[in-house]
Amino acid sequence: MTRVVLLGASNIALSFPQIVRQLAGGLPGPLEIFAAFGHGRSYCASSHVLFRRLPAIDRCGLWAELDRAAILQPALTVAVLTDIGNDLIYGSATEVLQQHLTRCLTMLTPHRPELVITRLPLASIERLSALRYHSTRLVFFPKTRVSWPAMLERARETERVLSELANRFSARLVEHPLAWYGFDPIHIRQRKRSEAWNTIFSGWPSFDSSRPLPRWSRRDMLRIRLAAPAERVLFSRPQITSQPALVTNAVTLHLY
Numbered sequence: 001m002t003r004v005v006l007l008g009a010s011n012i013a014l015s016f017p018q019i020v021r022q023l024a025g026g027l028p029g030p031l032e033i034f035a036a037f038g039h040g041r042s043y044c045a046s047s048h049v050l051f052r053r054l055p056a057i058d059r060c061g062l063w064a065e066l067d068r069a070a071i072l073q074p075a076l077t078v079a080v081l082t083d084i085g086n087d088l089i090y091g092s093a094t095e096v097l098q099q100h101l102t103r104c105l106t107m108l109t110p111h112r113p114e115l116v117i118t119r120l121p122l123a124s125i126e127r128l129s130a131l132r133y134h135s136t137r138l139v140f141f142p143k144t145r146v147s148w149p150a151m152l153e154r155a156r157e158t159e160r161v162l163s164e165l166a167n168r169f170s171a172r173l174v175e176h177p178l179a180w181y182g183f184d185p186i187h188i189r190q191r192k193r194s195e196a197w198n199t200i201f202s203g204w205p206s207f208d209s210s211r212p213l214p215r216w217s218r219r220d221m222l223r224i225r226l227a228a229p230a231e232r233v234l235f236s237r238p239q240i241t242s243q244p245a246l247v248t249n250a251v252t253l254h255l256y
Contacts, residue, residue, distance in 0.1 A: 001028070001029070001031075001073070001075045001076070002076045002077075002206065003066075003075040003076065003077045003111070004027070004033045005078070005080070005111075006019070006037060007037070007081045007104060008037045008041065008082040008083035009039065009040060009086050010038075010083060010086075010186075010187060011083050012037035013037055016035075016224060016225065017222075018194060018197070018221075019197055020224050021213055021221070023201065023251075025211050025212060026208050028076065028206065029250045031251045032069065032075065032254070033254065034065065035256070037083070038229070040086060041083065042057065042090060043056065043057045043058055043084070043087055043097065043104065044056055044058070044090070044097060044100045045092075051235045052234055053232060053233035054231075055231065056100070058103045060230075060256040062256040065254055066111065076114075077112065078113055079114070080115075080118070081104065081117045082118040082200065083118075084117075084120060084162065085120045085121075085155065085186065087100070088158065089137070089141050091143065098165070101165060102165065105168075114205055115170065115172065116171060116173075116200060117165065117171045117172070117173055117174070118174045119159060119162055119174065119175050119176055120162075120176070121176035121178075121181055122156070122159060122176075123177075123178040124180075124181040124185040126152065127185065130148040133148045134148065172203035174203050214249060220249060223246055224253065227253055228245055228255065229241065229255040229256050230254075230255065231256070243256075
């Protein structure tokens with residue numbers, strides 16, 4: 001059995017059924033997956049995208065349930081922290097983001113995970129013009145007042161922070177090659193997603209990307225796509241879903 005912890009935002013959300021399938025192929029099973037992600041997800045604060053709100057990653061219900069699962073049944077644990085730049089565009093200072101990432105990594109430490117942290121897609125971000133940055137900010141993050149030069153400096157400082165955290169917590173740092181990105185500077189191209197996740201997960205010694213992927217039906221993939229997290233707010237109404245959200249094909253999903 002392998003216990004998997006996935007922490008991130010939209011890149012995980014866009015690829016989640018495929019991610020689960022790649023994990024099922026590359027890791028010793030069965031799998032128990034604990035995941036906190038979602039479009040616009042924040043490590044530092046609750047995040048509101050369109051009609052949906054999710055709690056901060058470092059304060060969601062994943063941590064208590066992960067500890068409870070480890071007490072009931074010890075298991076090989078692997079973990080990845082990705083999509084780390086969202087909090088910068090929300091206006092968080094680098095030192096604030098560092099505090100929340102440190103909290104997540106500290107809570108993971110008792111589980112002795114094989115740990116991967118992905119860097120920011122800095123080469124892709126640096127290709128943005130100030131005009132495009134500000135037009136995107138005004139539409140999607142109107143409360144943010146950080147200038148483009150200041151945002152670039154925060155991104156570069158965050159890269160230095162990630163290197164320090166990787167050293168402190170014995171994590172493997174994984175780069176984001178420019179080839180993974182196109183016009184969209186922060187979301188991995190669809191045709192590169194399988195390659196990208198194999199690269200990221202290969203930072204775990206237990207992951208073998210050469211193993212064949214399991215044969216799953218479209219219905220299986222759709223069920224994974226539609227599985228709901230433990231708590232969220234939809235159209236201003238709280239929604240609670242008991243976990244695990246889904247048990248299928250020797251994979252148990254706990255979503256937060």
